[in-house]
Amino acid sequence: MPRPSATSAPARAPRVRVPRAQREEQILFAAEQVFAERGFHATSMDEVAERVGVTKPLIYEYFGSKEGLLSACITRARTQLREATELSWASVGPDAPLSEVFEAGVRAFFEFIDAHATAFVLIQQEGAVASQANPLIEGIREEQSAATVATFRAAPGLGAVPDELLEGCAEVVIGACERVAVWRAGRPGVGVEDATQIVVSTVWGGLASLLAPR
Known part of the structure; x- marks a missing residue:
């Protein structure tokens, strides 16, 4: 039986083709970091590209540019945040008073931030890709606002409140949560419950006033 030549190259392992969706997720995970x-x-x-183990042209093929890659990362982060918030609302139960639903959503926001610190850092970088003009990011922001409005709308007593007013309230809540999250980033002594109570005690009064007889 002939022996292999000492100069022959070692056999290469066959390349495993990774499905595009799985490869995109790998790229987004590395890019987020x-x-x-x-x-x-x-x-x-x-x-x-080096962290994922792919070529740079492949990333450009999937996302178009560095701005496109950041936009996709931010969209992914905001989607995860919205899903975490909606899950918290669902866990409270359909008959819970709006105050409990509101507090659960705010708490879920800060719990998500603590568990996904890099995702929140990305959200803060929206200005780098001009989010107001970016349909991906702006679309997911609108979904988050719409989900918040739908939760408010389901509460007894808010049926007659104009959509524009509820939309404005949703923007205030989202903005308040994000600003408090930025503020507490340098204050490790401010925990999830502390941040939750800051937002709830500050914002709930205005929202609760809409429940009063008009």
């Missing part, structure tokens, strides 16, 4: 660590401008597409 790099964007959070470096910031948008200092992030290198080469570093993202």
Whole structure:
């Protein structure tokens, strides 16, 4: 039986083709880490590609540009945040008073931030891709606002409140949560319950006034 030549190259393992959806998720996961660590401008597409183990042209093929990659990462983060909030609302129960639903949603927001710190760092970088003009990011922001309005609308006593007023209230709630999250980032002594009570005690009064007889 002939022996293999000493100079023959070792056999290469066959390449395993990864489905596109799975590969995109791998890229987004790695990119989220790099964007959070470096910031948008200092992030290198080469570093993202190296962490995933793919070529840089593949990332451009999937996402078009660095701005497109950041936009996809932010959209993913906001989607996860919205789903976590909606899950908290569902867990309270359909007959719970709005005050309990409201508090559960606020608490879920801060719990998500603590568990997904890099995702929140990405959300803070929306300005780097001009979110107001970005349909992906703006679309998921509108979904989050619409879900909040739908939760308010389901509460007894809010049926006659105009949509525009409820939409404005939703924006106030979302904005308050995000700003308090930024504020507490440098204050490790402010826990989830502390942040929740800050938002609830500050914002709930205005929302509760809509439940009063008109």
